[in-house]
Amino acid sequence: MYSTDMNNTIYLTEQDYKRLVDLIQIQRQSNGVPANIGKLGEELKRAVRVPSEEIPANVVTMNSRVLLQDLQGGRELEMTLVYPKDADINSRKISVFAPVGTAIIGCKEGDVVEWPVPSGTIKYKVVKVTFQPEATGDYTL
Template sequence: MHNIIISEKDALRLRERIHHFRQSSNNYTKEINNLTKELSRAQLVEPTQIPVDVVTMHSVVKLKYLQSNQELKMEIVYPEEADIKKNKISIFAPIATALLGYRKGDVIDWVVPSGKVKIQIDDILYQPEAAGDFHL
């Protein structure tokens, strides 16, 4: 299991969303539990100390399915910002939870209905911390 790095600011905001969704809805229970697990094992650092090659909230990443070489671009966002048409994927989505805190070049085993696939973080096209956008 890889070590993952998450900014303290992202962790705080994610815990707030988790608390809100647990209080207001029975939806996303499995997803919230998975995200909570990831947060509990993460190394938390100041936003200014996040390495530029780490996937954070609002990062735009380019992924590659290693079996097919198919590529996919997506932005990891908070649930209220999700918009599949704009490739903005909620952190509650299993793929987003699986990517958070990992680094460019890392390979993730992701379980899909047809089995397990290997996805590589091919590139981080935008990371708020690297761009100095600490308000996101």
């Protein structure tokens, strides 16, 4: 798992959960299961599912914009968590299949996440969810 604290509860909307399970199934049928997809599957298994209308506004859902802080260097990074087809590194739209995407899905403000990189491990704090579709009443994004 990518989260630093296995006891951290993560939350997913029922719609995000269903869409992500479907995406994982498609990946399994076409490519087998790359490690990052397996990690996302593990995260989904431990998630608490809630209706879109009830998800707290401080939780990272799909298509949320999130401000992260690097706990080693203090640098801040803002990114949008998207489905793989919408990923665009130049626009800071990061796929949920990327390690950082898998690490932050379902986390809330204040949570600390980590994920492996070639040079070791990166730790980030979820500082703020600056945009969440459900908080604006958009339950279909």
